[in-house]
Amino acid sequence: MNIVFFSHPSFIAHKSMPRFTRLLDEGMRERGHTTRVWSPRGRFYYLPMVEKFKKWLGYLDQYLLFPLEVYFKVKKESADTLFVFTDHALGPWVPLVFNRPHAIHCHDFLAQRAALDEISENITGWTGKKYQAMIRRGYSRGRNYISVSKNTKRDLHRFTSSTAGVSEVVYNGLNNSFKPMNVFKVRIDLKEKTGIDVCHGYILHVGGNQWYKNRRGVIEIYNAWRIKFKKDLPLLLVGEKPDELIRNEWQSSSFKKDIHMLDSFSDEWLKKVYAGASVFLFPSLAEGFGWPIAEAMASGCPVITTREAPMTEVAKKAALYVPRKPSSSLEVMKWSENAAEVLEKIISSSSTELEMIKERGIQNARRFNSKDALDKIEKIYLDILKSENN
Secondary structure, eight states, X not given: OEEEEEOOOTTSOOSHHHHHHHHHHHHHHHTTOEEEEEOXXXXXXXXXXXXXXXXXXXXXXXXXXXXHHHHHHHTTSOTTEEEEESOGGGGGGGGGTTXXXXXXXXXXXXXXXXXXXXXXXXXXXXXXXXXXXXXXXXHTTOOOEEESSHHHHHHHHHHOOXXXXXXXXXXXXXXXXOOOOOHHHHHHHHHHHHOOOOTTOOEEEEOOSOGGGOHHHHHHHHHHHHHHHOOOOOEEEESSOOOHHHHHHHHTOTTGGGEEEEOOOOHHHHHHHHHHOSEEEEOOSXXXXXXXXXXXXXXXXXXXXXXXXXXXXXXXXXXXXXXXXXXXXXXXXXXXHHHHHHHHHHHTOOHHHHHHHHHHHHHHHTTOBHHHHHHHHHHHHHHHHXXXXX
């Protein structure tokens, strides 16, 4: 099978999407298929220009130059080539190959929902709505879709009327590198690397500044827990550098000296950080899949997350749950206090209870296996090629 993967350009600050493309590309090559990755080059983007114009220059690369390149390259591709869009957000390119065998991977439709005013926490402006409408028109021309969760598949079917072809769910797969480690050794290593005293444990969150990651909510829960239970484990927020909203939340906390923003961890160190944590606090407002939940569980870390799909779909009965953070500021204090009680339930658990929680998480995370996921995706790809070339 010949496969062409369409991928986000390297000049966009994505981390998860390039990782997903590499997973697909390497996985299919290991299975004996010929693969190539097509993505826009930053001809306009890298011109010397004021930073605020960079996004618009990038759009010229993505939606003017790149489609012209693809138009001529597609003509040279054999009939047995499968064109794979690694993200439905690449929808504007779908019409370039919609009459050829293709598959579209769907991760989350949060931006699409926000553009339709379905998410009060993320207001989309006029230009954003036009951009999301362009994306939607593009992926709606497709026939074959692979969603990362049942929740994503439900959204897909709301946003497109396409009924022909394939619509399957394949859960993201973890590689075997996330696993339990010696907790005490990991904490000593972490203390030596960061200078933070984590030898007695720590509360962990992994994620970026996106509205749905709810980093502010993590700090609000931590504040409530410190006030109510008079304990002093540090909070580690691992991910990108905090934006202004997160910094303001941190600055206003009475416990800011114990809240640490860490943004320079390698993948190898991230595995250690998961394995050494007392609890993984992940009260997301929404997700496409929820990678960190599975990563934390595979690492033997107890998980607290939001009782909403797809978090419930990923965590099943292996996590403790809190309600979704309310949009009304008047209700946030009560929400954070209640969530703090759930946090304390983990912190104060006996060693026997903790081992049971960890074991449930480890067993649950085994559902998300990279090899199994790639095997399922390969079969779907082959079925699409077979059905569309007959």
